[in-house]
Amino acid sequence: xxxIKKIKNLKDFSTSADRFEGANLLCPGCAHSxxxxxxxNATNDDxxxxxxxxxxxxxxxxxxxxxxxxSWIHIGFENGSSAVAGAEAMYKALKTKGRLKQxxxxxxxxxxxxxxxxxxxxxxxxxGCFERGxxxxxxxLDNEVYANTGGQRSSSTPIGASATTTPAGRxxxxxxxxxxxxxxxxxxxxxxxxxQVAPNKWKDMVAKIQKGFAAEGPVYINAMSACTTxxxxxxxxxxxxxxxATDSLVFPLYEIIDGTQLNITYRPKNIIPVRDYLxxxxxxxxxxxxxxxxxxxxxxxxxxxxWEYLQRREEASV
Amino acid sequence: MEKKGxxxxxxxxxxxxxxxxxxxxxxxxxENRPYSQSSSFTASVADWRIEKPLxxxxxxxxxxxxxxxxxxxxxxxxxxxxxxxxFDHCKGCGICVQVCPTNPKxxxxxxxxxxEEAALAEWPKKExxxxxxxxxxx
Numbered sequence: 001x002x003x004i005k006k007i008k009n010l011k012d013f014s015t016s017a018d019r020f021e022g023a024n025l026l027c028p029g030c031a032h033s034x035x036x037x038x039x040x041n042a043t044n045d046d047x048x049x050x051x052x053x054x055x056x057x058x059x060x061x062x063x064x065x066x067x068x069x070x071s072w073i074h075i076g077f078e079n080g081s082s083a084v085a086g087a088e089a090m091y092k093a094l095k096t097k098g099r100l101k102q103x104x105x106x107x108x109x110x111x112x113x114x115x116x117x118x119x120x121x122x123x124x125x126x127x128g129c130f131e132r133g134x135x136x137x138x139x140x141l142d143n144e145v146y147a148n149t150g151g152q153r154s155s156s157t158p159i160g161a162s163a164t165t166t167p168a169g170r171x172x173x174x175x176x177x178x179x180x181x182x183x184x185x186x187x188x189x190x191x192x193x194x195x196q197v198a199p200n201k202w203k204d205m206v207a208k209i210q211k212g213f214a215a216e217g218p219v220y221i222n223a224m225s226a227c228t229t230x231x232x233x234x235x236x237x238x239x240x241x242x243x244x245a246t247d248s249l250v251f252p253l254y255e256i257i258d259g260t261q262l263n264i265t266y267r268p269k270n271i272i273p274v275r276d277y278l279x280x281x282x283x284x285x286x287x288x289x290x291x292x293x294x295x296x297x298x299x300x301x302x303x304x305x306x307w308e309y310l311q312r313r314e315e316a317s318v
Numbered sequence: 319m320e321k322k323g324x325x326x327x328x329x330x331x332x333x334x335x336x337x338x339x340x341x342x343x344x345x346x347x348x349e350n351r352p353y354s355q356s357s358s359f360t361a362s363v364a365d366w367r368i369e370k371p372l373x374x375x376x377x378x379x380x381x382x383x384x385x386x387x388x389x390x391x392x393x394x395x396x397x398x399x400x401x402x403x404x405f406d407h408c409k410g411c412g413i414c415v416q417v418c419p420t421n422p423k424x425x426x427x428x429x430x431x432x433x434e435e436a437a438l439a440e441w442p443k444k445e446x447x448x449x450x451x452x453x454x455x456x
Binding site for chain 1: 333335342343344347348355356359360361363366380381382383386387388392395397406407408409410411412415
């Protein structure tokens with residue numbers, strides 16, 4: 001117990017026994033459960049899990065079934081983070097009083113939330129948990145849209161994406177606002193560990209999750225979750241779309257330690273144009289018309305500037 | 319399983335996923351777990367599939383890419399070896415076929431009613447590298 005699980009390679013990792021069960025009702029090809037599996041399998045310790053309302057919650061706790069082989073709680077849309085923070089506070093109190101039945105076990109506290117629950121609705125609660133410094137991990141399953149309720153835009157939806165509340169048409173090109181930089185906000189809380197991960201880079205992801213479990217204090221993980229239904233691509237392409245996202249640097253993989261030290265953990269050998277990433281998804285289809293084509297160049301400029309910024313931050317380590 | 323209404327549960331009651339005691343879930347393989355009927359493991363989503371993946375052991379290199387990227391815990395791996403597919407929980411998304419790196423692929427999608435032996439008999443042969451990497455389906 002409490003020692004870090006040794007995962008040298010994928011063959012080692014494949015001996016893990018999943019604590020997340022099949023016959024949940026997530027869409028075929030959903031990246032949510034790939035992320036959940038990689039998080040849960042990264043440790044052999046006991047888990048205390050919470051989920052905010054969202055795809056993951058409604059699909060894994062369908063009466064009378066549960067898909068979780070660990071303690072799991074769901075309360076509301078906004079408070080997956082504070083539910084697990086409460087459990088953590090109780091654990092700490094019982095430990096101090098010496099009333100734990102198995103004091104040698106070291107449970108890990110993890111909250112899952114979609115980008116709607118993280119970027120918008122649950123933001124205040126997460127901020128509170130991070131300010132109070134609970135020893136927990138918050139995993140945001142960032143699919144850039146309210147996928148559970150039919151694809152409304154969230155503050156994570158990137159510019160130009162067509163969502164049901166920001167539909168693209170003759171006049172509009174879809175979402176007008178840029179994506180909120182949640183990583184920077186959470187790092188600004190002074191959290192000991194903040195990282196962006198993608199399920200297709202499993203080794204990078206597992207290493208970051210283990211670092212997060214080892215850190216003392218609140219940990220924020222922003223996990224890219226390609227949504228086959230709302231991003232509009234074929235279910236079998238989940239991993240290849242994720243590859244496009246990480247290799248075009250739309251989702252750069254990096255970590256921020258103690259709010260200052262930024263490390264880039266994945267540098268693609270061949271950086272592919274953002275155009276390839278956008279073109280693979282139905283939600284950006286309308287950008288490939290004469291009147292909207294300028295937005296693709298704007299995308300590329302913005303992604304390049306962000307990559308440049310991350311590299312400068314890494315060098316300066318401030 | 320006896321179904322209870324919203325007011326039938328006692329305060330603090332929960333859906334238990336295991337009937338018997340499990341000392342350490344993280345190191346207990348699914349076949350050794352005493353699942354209760356409220357675990358979704360006992361349910362099936364096999365009727366979601368139009369196409370099913372089939373596994374050809376001859377070409378498999380046990381890289382476990384299919385295991386890590388399967389969203390439905392349906393690739394069964396034991397002792398670092400790929401053993402087979404759990405058709406109760408596979409939704410037929412086809413990610414395992416896409417990520418399979420062997421040539422020819424050791425996992426291919428077939429129509430749901432396809433006979434496994436017939437599929438193995440007509441498995442495509444090794445393709446030359448310059449050709450398209452898309453698997454040929456019947």
